[in-house]
Amino acid sequence: MSYSTNVGYFPQNATKSSTVAHEFGHYLSYIALLNHYNQSKMNFVRTADADMLYKISEDFNNGDFSYYIINQAYRKYLDSYSSISFNDFREMISKYAIAKDTSGNYIYDETIAEAFHDCYLNKDNASIPSKLIVEVLVSYL
Secondary structure, eight states: HHHHHHSSSSSSTTOOOTTHHHHHHHHHHHHHHHTTTTTTOOOOOGGGGHHHHHHHHHHHHHHHHHHHHHHHHHHHHHHHOOOOHHHHHHHHTSSSGGGGOOTTTOOOHHHHHHHHHHHHHGGGGGGGGHHHHHHHHHHOO
């Protein structure tokens, strides 16, 4: 963990136990996604819910809503700070915040989880992108 933190793969001050905060960030992102689709159920067990299940699953797999959250935070950043690329904005959190899947596609939900992880660990000293992403995330909770 200390090596990964020192090379920027994880946010500063990360520990084995703080990775629970990262995973909780995924949970909050999922709740925000459900709220975005006006769904209060965390699971779908009725056939009548199948269309919504597929819609939410597809969004989650593609990272569409996660991208939307990050992009809102990015635009807030551009309004108040210097102009940087979308990926540089995300990489200010950690290198894991710009993780890709085996097909080479960005996993935007990892950016959200890392932002939450950074805010949990570093509170006021978290990166500005992390704070902005969590602010947008909270608006959907």
